[in-house]
Amino acid sequence: MAEPVGADALVFAGVSKVFGAGRARITALDDLSLAIKAGRVTGLLGPDGAGKTTMIRLAAGLLRADRGRVHVLGQNITKTARAVQQRIGYMPQRFGLYEDLTVQENLDLYARLQGLARAGRLARYAELLKLTALGPFRARPAGKLSGGMKQKLGLACALLRIPEFLLLDEPTVGVDPISRRELWHIIAALRAEGVSVLVSTAYLDEAERCDDVVLLDRGRALAQADPAAMESALQGRCFRVTHPTTPRRALQQTLLAQLPVLEARLDATSVHVLLAPDTTPPDITGAAWQGVAARFADVFVDRLHARRPAHARAEATAPATPRESEVVLEVRGLNRFFGDFHAVRDIEFTVKRGEVFGLLGANGAGKTTTFRMLCGLLPASSGSLLVAGQNLLKAPAEARRQIGYVAQKFSLYGTLSVAQNLAFFAAAYGLRGERRGRRLAWAEEEFELGPFQAMNAGDLPLGYKQRLALACALLHEPPILFLDEPTSGVDPLTRSEFWQRINHYAAAGTTVLVTTHFMDEAEYCDHLLLMSLGAALAAGTPAEIRAAAASAENPDPSMEDAFIALIAAHEQTIRRAA
Amino acid sequence: MNGRRLAGLITKETLQIFRDPSALGIAFILPLFLLLLFGFGVSLNAEHVPIGVVADHPNPTTDPLVAALRHSRYFEVRPLAGLGPARDLLSRREIDAILWLRNDFARQTLTEAPATIGLIVNGTDANTARLVQGYVLQAWMIWLAQQNQAAARPLGLSVALQFRIWFNPALRSQDYLVPGLIAIIMTLIGALLTALVVAREWERGTMEALMAAPVTMAEILAGKLLPYFVLGMGGMALSVALAVFVFAVPLHGSVLILALASALFMLVALGMGLLISSLARIQFVAGQIAIVVTFLPAFILSGFVFDIRSMPAPVQMITRILPARYFVSILQSVFLAGDVWSVILPDMAVLAVMATFFLGVTLARSRKRLD
Numbered sequence: 001m002a003e004p005v006g007a008d009a010l011v012f013a014g015v016s017k018v019f020g021a022g023r024a025r026i027t028a029l030d031d032l033s034l035a036i037k038a039g040r041v042t043g044l045l046g047p048d049g050a051g052k053t054t055m056i057r058l059a060a061g062l063l064r065a066d067r068g069r070v071h072v073l074g075q076n077i078t079k080t081a082r083a084v085q086q087r088i089g090y091m092p093q094r095f096g097l098y099e100d101l102t103v104q105e106n107l108d109l110y111a112r113l114q115g116l117a118r119a120g121r122l123a124r125y126a127e128l129l130k131l132t133a134l135g136p137f138r139a140r141p142a143g144k145l146s147g148g149m150k151q152k153l154g155l156a157c158a159l160l161r162i163p164e165f166l167l168l169d170e171p172t173v174g175v176d177p178i179s180r181r182e183l184w185h186i187i188a189a190l191r192a193e194g195v196s197v198l199v200s201t202a203y204l205d206e207a208e209r210c211d212d213v214v215l216l217d218r219g220r221a222l223a224q225a226d227p228a229a230m231e232s233a234l235q236g237r238c239f240r241v242t243h244p245t246t247p248r249r250a251l252q253q254t255l256l257a258q259l260p261v262l263e264a265r266l267d268a269t270s271v272h273v274l275l276a277p278d279t280t281p282p283d284i285t286g287a288a289w290q291g292v293a294a295r296f297a298d299v300f301v302d303r304l305h306a307r308r309p310a311h312a313r314a315e316a317t318a319p320a321t322p323r324e325s326e327v328v329l330e331v332r333g334l335n336r337f338f339g340d341f342h343a344v345r346d347i348e349f350t351v352k353r354g355e356v357f358g359l360l361g362a363n364g365a366g367k368t369t370t371f372r373m374l375c376g377l378l379p380a381s382s383g384s385l386l387v388a389g390q391n392l393l394k395a396p397a398e399a400r401r402q403i404g405y406v407a408q409k410f411s412l413y414g415t416l417s418v419a420q421n422l423a424f425f426a427a428a429y430g431l432r433g434e435r436r437g438r439r440l441a442w443a444e445e446e447f448e449l450g451p452f453q454a455m456n457a458g459d460l461p462l463g464y465k466q467r468l469a470l471a472c473a474l475l476h477e478p479p480i481l482f483l484d485e486p487t488s489g490v491d492p493l494t495r496s497e498f499w500q501r502i503n504h505y506a507a508a509g510t511t512v513l514v515t516t517h518f519m520d521e522a523e524y525c526d527h528l529l530l531m532s533l534g535a536a537l538a539a540g541t542p543a544e545i546r547a548a549a550a551s552a553e554n555p556d557p558s559m560e561d562a563f564i565a566l567i568a569a570h571e572q573t574i575r576r577a578a
Numbered sequence: 579m580n581g582r583r584l585a586g587l588i589t590k591e592t593l594q595i596f597r598d599p600s601a602l603g604i605a606f607i608l609p610l611f612l613l614l615l616f617g618f619g620v621s622l623n624a625e626h627v628p629i630g631v632v633a634d635h636p637n638p639t640t641d642p643l644v645a646a647l648r649h650s651r652y653f654e655v656r657p658l659a660g661l662g663p664a665r666d667l668l669s670r671r672e673i674d675a676i677l678w679l680r681n682d683f684a685r686q687t688l689t690e691a692p693a694t695i696g697l698i699v700n701g702t703d704a705n706t707a708r709l710v711q712g713y714v715l716q717a718w719m720i721w722l723a724q725q726n727q728a729a730a731r732p733l734g735l736s737v738a739l740q741f742r743i744w745f746n747p748a749l750r751s752q753d754y755l756v757p758g759l760i761a762i763i764m765t766l767i768g769a770l771l772t773a774l775v776v777a778r779e780w781e782r783g784t785m786e787a788l789m790a791a792p793v794t795m796a797e798i799l800a801g802k803l804l805p806y807f808v809l810g811m812g813g814m815a816l817s818v819a820l821a822v823f824v825f826a827v828p829l830h831g832s833v834l835i836l837a838l839a840s841a842l843f844m845l846v847a848l849g850m851g852l853l854i855s856s857l858a859r860i861q862f863v864a865g866q867i868a869i870v871v872t873f874l875p876a877f878i879l880s881g882f883v884f885d886i887r888s889m890p891a892p893v894q895m896i897t898r899i900l901p902a903r904y905f906v907s908i909l910q911s912v913f914l915a916g917d918v919w920s921v922i923l924p925d926m927a928v929l930a931v932m933a934t935f936f937l938g939v940t941l942a943r944s945r946k947r948l949d
Contacts, residue, residue, distance in 0.1 A: 061946075085790060
């Protein structure tokens with residue numbers, strides 16, 4: 001059993017933590033033993049419900065382990081929680097800010113709680129405000145900051161007394177790409193000062209910025225290593241596949257149907273494939289296979305794939321039916337104000353039948369507000385919007401049957417069983433007799449909900465909640481499907497499976513509108529609208545948007561690079577106008 | 579307890595109170611609303627009660643009695659022709675009582691036999707019924723006295739009863755409702771508001787950040803206790819000022835005792851609020867519990883509106899564990915009777931025990947952890 005050593009920032013020895021009791025009993029950590037080295041940046045990755053937050057809270061002394069010992073900076077946390085808390089910095093998932101206090105007042109509060117003397121405080125404020133670029137916003141209430149600014153203020157509050165060990169719980173979720181990059185610069189600077197950092201994240205690309213990565217699943221550590229080493233272990237199994245005639249998405253479906261293919265992701269211009277160990281590329285006529293370096297997403301899929309029951313893959317579909325050019329959704333000059341807050345500014349776009357249309361942006365960009373106006377849940381302040389030729393806000397119930405809607409966090413009845421949820425939504429959409437039976441049977445089979453029929457929706461794993469929500473929205477076979485942040489908080493394996501389904505429905509003629517804050521998901525959309533602070537930054541196909549952002553230094557930018565370049569350009573125009 | 583950390587927490591809480599309109603609403607607008615409602619709107623006095631008078635044989639003996647009723651501000655007299663129509667009016671609630679002077683009334687007063695009058699009262703509203711009964715009796719006494727004087731001889735009743743109403747001579751219901759309200763208002767601020775603001779910290783995730791900071795649980799609790807103590811005492815001062823200057827409720831006892839008792843009760847209410855918030859981490863649930871466990875009992879069972887002595891014995895037992903009961907008793911004594919130590923001291927002792935209990939349990943229960 002590992003004993004605390006000076007060089008370890010954090011040691012878990014046989015730690016178990018169980019929440020709840022009886023049927024609702026959840027084992028968050030299961031006999032976990034590991035050590036996090038001091039002076040390094042360690043990333044904590046894993047699917048939703050893997051135990052990441054529990055692990056960080058145990059390290060911060062906010063939970064007590066049922067079994068095992070937790071040593072932080074050489075001290076037993078259960079015995080000396082307060083002494084340890086004086087030496088660590090902790091930023092909870094929601095940043096722990098008082099929204100009705102200003103930036104300065106939040107800093108004052110946490111400085112006093114850390115026991116900083118007034119004299120030392122002022123110098124530290126200056127440093128932190130410079131580091132986080134929050135200087136001009138000192139008098140602004142924290143609730144009125146953007147997501148990225150809140151994240152930086154939360155970090156500043158955790159850094160007031162320079163900690164020996166910094167714990168960050170998913171600091172980058174839903175935050176715009178620029179703020180994410182800035183956060184990682186700050187982390188790098190702290191590391192240079194000798195601060196140990198443990199950071200959990202849902203973004204797999206961020207793993208590559210860590211010195212060390214812990215891969216957690218179902219309360220156990222699957223692996224702990226240098227991310228580069230983990231990636232190089234997959235040497236020879238990753239390929240970039242292109243085909244001269246088949247479109248990327250059809251190629252992806254074909255590839256996924258092949259046995260040795262563990263994962264096929266859409267890249268900027270090709271399909272990225274991970275093969276099972278000791279297999280050779282399957283023979284697909286015309287396809288060009290080019291070996292490439294593994295990414296951390298491949299490591300994730302490879303390690304977790306073995307632990308999951310194989311999902312029935314969405315069958316490879318016939319090449320997409322020719323797209324009809326009929327416009328099913330048209331938005332012109334859309335604006336929305338909340339008081340004097342301009343939440344959506346002059347948004348315009350059209351969506352054709354059978355398209356997957358994506359609204360991309362960070363939290364607070366105006367995606368959900370736009371969505372609610374489209375679905376007729378919120379009146380527009382100005383502008384016109386037509387869904388299937390009707391304004392849903394004024395349209396009769398008949399027109400609303402044209403759409404299926406999956407709200408953020410999946411609006412299911414948590415205390416009803418899966419079967420009861422399905423029955424309720426079937427009744428709500430007026431399904432009767434033979435059609436009702438046929439659709440319920442379809443939902444059970446298509447989403448593999450059979451084994452869960454009697455389980456309460458609230459107790460389902462997140463991935464199955466997502467499936468159930470999708471099943472409920474599709475029961476009445478709507479030609480248009482609205483999905484608001486369907487992949488938020490869902491692990492990468494489930495996300496990739498989800499997108500396969502969506503593409504499958506789109507190929508069958510369903511029009512899909514989807515919002516997301518994951519830039520890599522942009523590749524799954526036919527057309528995109530990039531939003532920031534309520535305004536449209538760019539619109540077009542993923543390739544067009546990336547091409548627009550190409551520059552001499554970066555001729556082949558990723559969607560995230562493109563987004564960052566566009567935000568920078570947008571801010572410049574605003575500044576010029578001001 | 580570290581001064582710097584405590585100062586930080588108190589500053590934060592104070593800023594939040596002033597920026598959050600709902601906190602100020604509960605502390606100052608709600609008391610104002612309740613005081614106006616109970617001061618002006620609700621009156622437990624019976625005034626202008628419609629009463630039917632059936633005199634089978636109107637004559638000089640009965641006239642003064644009817645006149646006495648007519649001149650009283652408590653009654654609206656309606657002379658009626660017979661008992662039949664009077665009964666109809668009573669059952670339609672157009673009148674609340676019937677005074678029946680039989681045809682042999684005048685004759686009886688002149689004989690040795692006791693003279694009888696009939697009084698039929700609608701008992702649906704027991705409170706009004708009792709008041710009507712009392713008022714009619716009073717008018718009857720006055721009439722008897724007059725008859726005695728006029729005839730210069732004893733008439734049936736040989737003992738003259740003298741009525742004197744103590745502590746609330748004008749029988750104004752405001753005078754005892756408004757002091758009682760102070761207990762309600764302080765329960766709202768101490769228990770409901772405190773339970774809500776702590777639950778809000780849980781909901782917004784700020785409690786997690788506080789707990790990860792090197793503060794002690796005692797500091798976190800004191801950081802909540804002190805600002806809301808001041809707020810509650812502010813609400814109390816506002817209520818007392820309104821009671822005395824707007825509603826002209828007399829304050830016979832000393833302000834110091836009033837403040838001291840209020841401070842004790844405030845600690846009890848805060849203790850209950852903090853204890854609730856350690857059980858419920860969702861504002862909705864915390865609010866429900868606070869209303870059911872603290873506010874409603876204080877409203878109904880504290881003796882503020884309904885007299886505890888007229889409650890059934892088991893309910894009376896329950897009122898003994900209600901802090902508000904003891905505070906209402908102190909308030910009514912201090913306002914209406916003065917510093918009656920035999921009432922105030924035992925009540926304050928009970929409040930002190932309760933404050934220690936609630937705050938002690940809260941401190942023992944609260945751990946600086948999320949599970």
